[in-house]
Amino acid sequence: MSSPLPRDFYRQPTLTVARALLGKTLIRRFDDGVTATVRIVETEAYTTDDPACHAYKGQTARNRSMFGPPGHAYVYLIYGMYWCLNAVTAEEGTAEAALIRAVEPVENAARMWRNYVGEAVSDAALSDDVDMAARDDKRIGAGPGRLTKALAIARALDGADLTNAESRLFIAEGKEIAEEDVVTTTRIGITRAADFPWRFYVRSSRWVSRR
């Protein structure tokens, strides 16, 4: 298994990190020790002087992780139903992050699929056939609330160290994404600073949440 990206990766400007995360590998180790691996294909940047950023008006109990050191996870609940995963950037004390909006399955799509649809399916039923079918089910990766459900990411992972291979969630090197395969657009679902072109996605990926 590949080793985690160093903390210095997250010390680059947040827009640079958001772009650079495209193609990177996200590894999730579940409570039972089983892992699932995905590739990041869509991100958004949020900075400290950005009106759309949760930390724009200062530190609160919810956004505390964003004020911590770079290379950790910021996980929060949105609309009372969905968890969203961010990679914290910038030095400790400066609250910036990159939201991970979409991923494509690389390894163990079957487990992600079961996580998504619920616990009705037993481990024994997670066959290769299920895995093949899951690799085409965009619900397990195309969308910030979907990927966290499929990867069982919730508040318990808020603050997780993304630079530690022992962590239950970390990010490693992946596939290089060519500049011509990167699309830059405005961010999704926000009302403030809605015109900032701070969203990035992989044009050739079928797992992008919205075109």
Add this chain to the structure above:
DNA sequence: TAGACGATAGCCT
């Protein structure tokens, strides 16, 4: 302590 409002997704017309 009440009220407004989300960095969404799924279902409806």
Add this chain to the structure above:
DNA sequence: GGCTATCGTCTAA
């Protein structure tokens, strides 16, 4: 395209 479930968080009082 529109509607809304669902609830934690923040603000104002």
